[in-house]
Amino acid sequence: MKSRFTPREFRKDLIPVEDEQNLISKQKYYFIFNPGSRNGKSEKSISRICGLLNDRKINYEYGITESLQDAYFLSQKANLLKYDVVVAVGGDGTINKVLNGFYDDNGLRVSKTKLGVVYTGTSPDFCKSYCVPYNNIQQSMDVLLSGNTTKIQVGKIILAVKMRPELNGQPVRKDSDFITCYFSCCANIGIGASVARYANSGIRKIAGDYSGTFSALLKAFLKYRSSDLSIALDGKKELLSRLYNLSIGKTFHIASGIKINNTLKEGDDKFYILTMRNVRWMNVPYCLKSIYSGKEISSSDSVYLKYAEKIEVYGNSHTPEVEFDGDPQGFLPCCIEMGKDKLELINDAGQ
Numbered sequence: 001m002k003s004r005f006t007p008r009e010f011r012k013d014l015i016p017v018e019d020e021q022n023l024i025s026k027q028k029y030y031f032i033f034n035p036g037s038r039n040g041k042s043e044k045s046i047s048r049i050c051g052l053l054n055d056r057k058i059n060y061e062y063g064i065t066e067s068l069q070d071a072y073f074l075s076q077k078a079n080l081l082k083y084d085v086v087v088a089v090g091g092d093g094t095i096n097k098v099l100n101g102f103y104d105d106n107g108l109r110v111s112k113t114k115l116g117v118v119y120t121g122t123s124p125d126f127c128k129s130y131c132v133p134y135n136n137i138q139q140s141m142d143v144l145l146s147g148n149t150t151k152i153q154v155g156k157i158i159l160a161v162k163m164r165p166e167l168n169g170q171p172v173r174k175d176s177d178f179i180t181c182y183f184s185c186c187a188n189i190g191i192g193a194s195v196a197r198y199a200n201s202g203i204r205k206i207a208g209d210y211s212g213t214f215s216a217l218l219k220a221f222l223k224y225r226s227s228d229l230s231i232a233l234d235g236k237k238e239l240l241s242r243l244y245n246l247s248i249g250k251t252f253h254i255a256s257g258i259k260i261n262n263t264l265k266e267g268d269d270k271f272y273i274l275t276m277r278n279v280r281w282m283n284v285p286y287c288l289k290s291i292y293s294g295k296e297i298s299s300s301d302s303v304y305l306k307y308a309e310k311i312e313v314y315g316n317s318h319t320p321e322v323e324f325d326g327d328p329q330g331f332l333p334c335c336i337e338m339g340k341d342k343l344e345l346i347n348d349a350g351q
Contacts, residue, residue: 027085027147029053029116030078031062032071032098034090045120045137049089052141065090068097068327075101079111085346086113087144091121096183096325099154099343105180107156107340116144116346123326125185129251131349143348150349151342153250153266155183159322159334160315167315169230172335182339183324186249186260189313190276191217191224193321193328195255217288226277227318233273233308240277243319247274248311248336252294255326259294262305269338273306311336 033046046064053060061083063074071088075098078086088098095117102109117132118141124134130152133139158172158180172178188195195217226242240246247254248271250264262272274297279287283302290303297305315333322330 027059028083029058029060029085029087030074030081030083031060031087031089031118032065032074032078032094033062034065034068034071034088034094034120045089045118048137049118049141052138056145058145065094068093071097072100075099076110077101079113082111083113085116085144087116087118089118089120091119092123092126092185092326094121095119095126096327099184100182102343103154103156103182103339103341107338109341109343112344114149114344114346118144123256125251125253125255125326128253129185130345131347132345133348144346146348147346148348149344149346151266152184152345153269154339154343155187155248155250155271155324155336156339157181157183157187157322157324157334157336159330160320160332161330163317163320163331164315165317167333168317170315170333171232171312172333179330181324181329183249184343185251185325186247186254187322187324187334187336188245188247189229189322189332189334190243190245190319192245192247193323194224195323225318226279227316229316229319230314232310232312232314233306234310240275242279243275243277244279245274245276246313247276248272258291260291260305261294261296262307264307269309270307271309271311271336271338273308273311275304275306276302278302309337 035046065071071094075086079101086098088095099115102113102115104110117127118137119127119132119134127134133143158178160167161177161179224244226244229240229243231238231240247260250271252259254260260272260274264270264272276287278301287303290297297303299305312335313332320331321328322332322334
């Protein structure tokens with residue numbers, strides 16, 4: 001989808017050209033606003049953010065999205081134009097698309113641009129994971145303009161654009177039907193895509209983030225049918241029978257109160273792989289407790305945790321969808337490993 005704004009249309013109407021010599025900040029910011037996040041409530045934050053920027057005489061420009069894909073196009077163009085900071089204003093879906101604009105297909109950053117976030121969404125898993133303020137615009141802007149940064153790793157995932165039955169049991173191929181994307185928190189194969197779709201359908205607007213996602217998870221359990229899935233962890237292939245979900249990530253927070261206690265540290269190039277299988281109604285409480293308590297996971301036949309640097313998941317037309325950072329994004333087969341370059345994120349870690 002074509003972006004609403006092109007590089008030559010980057011707007012400067014909030015900073016008159018004749019006043020630019022009076023700008024305090026030497027940093028040049030590009031803001032990507034998603035007015036549709038949080039069910040449209042974030043639109044009210046745009047004027048407030050612009051007002052704060054104007055009051056501080058910050059050098060900035062902005063674009064407004066009409067779709068999540070617009071956020072990717074705008075971020076990609078702003079990176080190529082070498083803005084000092086590109087700021088995602090929206091929820092986790094917006095952050096993910098903006099993050100993707102920082103990278104090429106080889107896992108390399110396309111510029112030295114820094115990522116900033118002003119969170120106006122519903123489920124702040126990215127912010128909780130990376131020490132970014134959320135749901136407080138004043139605090140978010142203070143941290144953003146402080147310029148303090150931390151380098152974080154991002155996951156690189158190659159996956160199919162559409163579901164192709166002929167790829168059942170097959171690995172990722174190098175052809176035009178596959179795309180390269182990036183994620184910051186967690187990828188899910190199995191029931192995860194259904195949970196995300198139910199949660200994003202409006203239930204969280206009624207029940208709230210935690211309760212809405214929990215309700216979506218229970219609804220998905222009622223309808224979902226497990227399947228057998230072939231994977232390879234660091235080249236070692238195995239069959240997961242009666243699989244419900246495979247969570248692959250690095251962070252503690254993954255979705256609206258779901259927490260994965262893991263031993264990973266920044267820089268070790270590994271992901272955790274949380275497997276949920278052989279789920280029966282009698283062990284549903286145990287499975288839910290394991291992923292909501294945030295405590296160390298005791299491996300069992302239903303839930304267990306492993307670690308690997310490279311994860312390959314083979315094609316499966318029964319449960320083909322892949323979800324990451326809160327939204328269904330593509331289809332199996334997929335291949336996951338760490339991006340080669342770290343992302344420089346503005347946050348308040350260590351302050």
